[in-house]
Amino acid sequence: xxxxxxxxxxxxxxxxxxxxxxxxxxxxxxxxxxxxxxxxxxxxxxxxxxxxxxxxxxxxxxxxxxxxxxxxxxxxxxxxxxxxxxxxxxxxxxxxxxxxxxxxxxxxxxxxxx
Amino acid sequence: xxxxxxxxxxxxxxxxxxxxxxxxxxxxxxxxxxxxxxxxxxxxxxxxxxxxxxxxxxxxxxxxxxxxxxxxxxxxxxxxxxxxxxxxxxxxxxxxxxxxxxxxxxxxxxxxxxxxx
Numbered sequence: 001x002x003x004x005x006x007x008x009x010x011x012x013x014x015x016x017x018x019x020x021x022x023x024x025x026x027x028x029x030x031x032x033x034x035x036x037x038x039x040x041x042x043x044x045x046x047x048x049x050x051x052x053x054x055x056x057x058x059x060x061x062x063x064x065x066x067x068x069x070x071x072x073x074x075x076x077x078x079x080x081x082x083x084x085x086x087x088x089x090x091x092x093x094x095x096x097x098x099x100x101x102x103x104x105x106x107x108x109x110x111x112x113x114x
Numbered sequence: 115x116x117x118x119x120x121x122x123x124x125x126x127x128x129x130x131x132x133x134x135x136x137x138x139x140x141x142x143x144x145x146x147x148x149x150x151x152x153x154x155x156x157x158x159x160x161x162x163x164x165x166x167x168x169x170x171x172x173x174x175x176x177x178x179x180x181x182x183x184x185x186x187x188x189x190x191x192x193x194x195x196x197x198x199x200x201x202x203x204x205x206x207x208x209x210x211x212x213x214x215x216x217x218x219x220x221x222x223x224x225x226x227x228x229x230x231x
Contacts (some may be wrong), residue, residue, distance in 0.1 A: 008154065034219055043118075043204055043222035044157075088156070100145070100164075100208070101172070102220060106156040 006105025118223035137205035
């Protein structure tokens, strides 16, 4: 079983839809969780960064962490064509030495149709 | 503007040739990373450095080498020993090294796409 599992999609939704992106993980030592957005031929851009279980909201984006189920989600409300990108989840155990290294999901490719 | 600059954007390598990818950051970050991204594979860690003059191997270090002589620079050399070098290479940095504020996320450059001639 891979440490981080993420459905690669592709996922296609109409403009204005609510999008749900998910990752599961197997290592209960993961404490820090991130979502990155990556446009084609560009580097990943940090969207959300969370530590504890629960929800964190930033504009149209909500990150949700459920450590008991080892499950994280990113919700996008009122999706726009400009949200079309690949979304990567990432997580790490801590911050010292190799514990600070990120483990990435494979990314979910999202397309929002006008 | 503060950020991470990778150059060149596109690079071609001939068989048996070593090539070096540049990564420079002006964020005053201590830690720097190199990743390789292949279609359907996600990001895989090649090397990382938490402080100047120190670096460690990541998960796929074979066929690669790095140096960290300056805080702002972390070049990656793809050697001829790397038999499948065609990929998108991403450099990242993060505030905090061995001692400092560790609870910071990584930020990425815009990558270098390496292809074989």
